[in-house]
Structure formats: structure tokens, C-alpha cells
Amino acid sequence: MATRTQGRASSRSNNSETKSSGSRGRSADKSSSTERTSTDRSNSSSRNDGSAFSWGDSAGPLLGAALAGAAIGFAANYGRKALMQGMESMAGDWDEILAAEHDLALAIFDKMLATDSTQTFKRRMLLMKLTHALDKHAHQEEMVVYPALREANEAVDADHLEGEHGYIKTFIYELNEMGSDSPSWLEKVREFRQLVSSHAHMEEEEVYPRFKHGLSEEQNARVTSLVNRDGFWMA
Numbered sequence: 019m020a021t022r023t024q025g026r027a028s029s030r031s032n033n034s035e036t037k038s039s040g041s042r043g044r045s046a047d048k049s050s051s052t053e054r055t056s057t058d059r060s061n062s063s064s065r066n067d068g069s070a071f072s073w074g075d076s077a078g079p080l081l082g083a084a085l086a087g088a089a090i091g092f093a094a095n096y097g098r099k100a101l102m103q104g105m106e107s108m109a110g111d112w113d114e115i116l117a118a119e120h121d122l123a124l125a126i127f128d129k130m131l132a133t134d135s136t137q138t139f140k141r142r143m144l145l146m147k148l149t150h151a152l153d154k155h156a157h158q159e160e161m162v163v164y165p166a167l168r169e170a171n172e173a174v175d176a177d178h179l180e181g182e183h184g185y186i187k188t189f190i191y192e193l194n195e196m197g198s199d200s201p202s203w204l205e206k207v208r209e210f211r212q213l214v215s216s217h218a219h220m221e222e223e224e225v226y227p228r229f230k231h232g233l234s235e236e237q238n239a240r241v242t243s244l245v246n247r248d249g250f251w252m253a
């Protein structure tokens with residue numbers, strides 16, 4: 019019989035993440051600094067263009083623009099996180115949030131399985147997206163839900179589930195190593211999807227309902243809040 023987890027074919031999609039970074043370095047003019055005389059040194063306080071860390075006359079506007087850019091970047095990232103996690107928190111309780119994330123991961127697997135060996139770029143992009151989604155999801159479970167399970171004397175299941183997360187990471191490692199044009203790529207993805215599907219099934223159909231049943235309303239709200247907070251920083 020098809021279960022809720024195994025039979026689900028969600029078409030939700032995730033926003034791709036855009037990151038940017040950059041750094042610039044400057045080097046000091048060594049020869050001029052070693053030949054500098056005492057007179058030069060006495061004048062150095064009024065001359066800052068020889069310093070490796072001199073900002074020059076235009077430092078004010080440049081520094082202001084850099085700080086403004088950083089502030090905009092931080093605000094945009096914060097907004098993106100809030101949006102992403104906000105969308106998930108609308109799903110309800112912690113177990114519903116996690117079930118929605120299972121759907122999202124399984125939908126990415128389905129897109130991967132619909133590719134052929136010529137679509138190497140698409141395969142790499144989908145694998146990156148899947149890796150990010152599973153990383154965030156596993157972090158929420160490993161930092162909040164599994165510890166709460168252990169606290170509720172459910173350590174055997176928590177340890178089993180956390181052990182499976184290790185094999186999920188192993189699949190990601192193997193897929194990255196084999197290359198997206200490998201003839202065994204699809205078969206590897208199929209095996210990987212099966213593990214994630216049965217893992218999600220155990221959580222959604224057995225472990226989480228039993229654990230939730232024993233929680234007070236307050237404890238349930240606390241777990242939801244902690245899952246949301248962790249997911250926010252991982253988004």
C-alpha cells in the first residue's frame with residue numbers, strides 16, 4: 019500500500035540561492051619604505067598615500083558605500099531567510115514543517131530522475147539544491163527534534179534516524195564524486211531517493227506521531243519554535 023510519504027509527488031520548488039563574495043588586497047611598496055629617511059618619517063603623518071592601508075581622500079564616500087552595501091546585503095539575506103522560513107512556518111507545527119521539507123526533497127529527486135546524461139549542468143544544480151535542502155532539514159532534526167526525542171526516552175529511534183542521516187550524506191558524497199554524466203548516476207539517485215523516502219516515512223508515520231502524542235501543548239509549541247529558529251539560520 020502506498021503511504022503518504024511514498025506516494026506524494028509535490029511540485030513545490032525552492033528559490034535558488036545567490037551568493038556573492040569578493041576581496042581585494044593591496045601590497046605596500048617595499049623598496050620605498052626601506053629607503054625612507056628620518057625626514058620622510060617625520061612627514062609621514064601628513065602623507066597617507068604611501069601606506070598599505072591608506073584610504074585616500076575618497077575614503078569617506080567609499081567606506082560609506084561599502085557599509086551601505088553590506089547593510090543592504092545583510093537586510094536582503096535576512097529578508098530572504100525570513101521569507102523562506104516564514105513560508106515553512108505557515109505549514110503549522112514542527113512535524114508539518116518537516117513533512118513539507120520531505121515533500122520538497124522528494125520533488126527535487128523526481129526532477130533529477132527526469133534528466134538524461136546530456137543535462138550535466140541541470141543535474142549539478144539540482145544536486146546542489148537537494149544538498150542545501152537536506153542539510154537544513156537534517157540540522158533542524160539533529161539540533162532540536164532528535165535531542166527532544168532522546169529526552170523523551172526515544173533514544174533508540176533518534177540514534178537510528180541520525181545514523182541514516184550519515185548515509186544520506188554518503189550518497190551526496192558519492193554523487194559528487196561520480197560526476198553527473200556517469201552511466202550509474204540515475205541508479206544512484208534512485209537508491210538515494212529510496213533511502214530518503216523510507217527515512218521520511220518512518221519519521222512521519224511512526225516516530226513523530228508517537229512523540230507528538232506525548233507532548234503537552236506548550237512542549238509542542240516549544241519544539242515548533244526551536245525548529246523554526248534553527249531553520250531560519252540555516253535557510
Ligand SMILES: [Fe+2]
Nearest residue numbers: 159179217221
Ligand atoms: Fe531525518
Ligand SMILES: [Fe+2]
Nearest residue numbers: 116159218221
Ligand atoms: Fe526528516
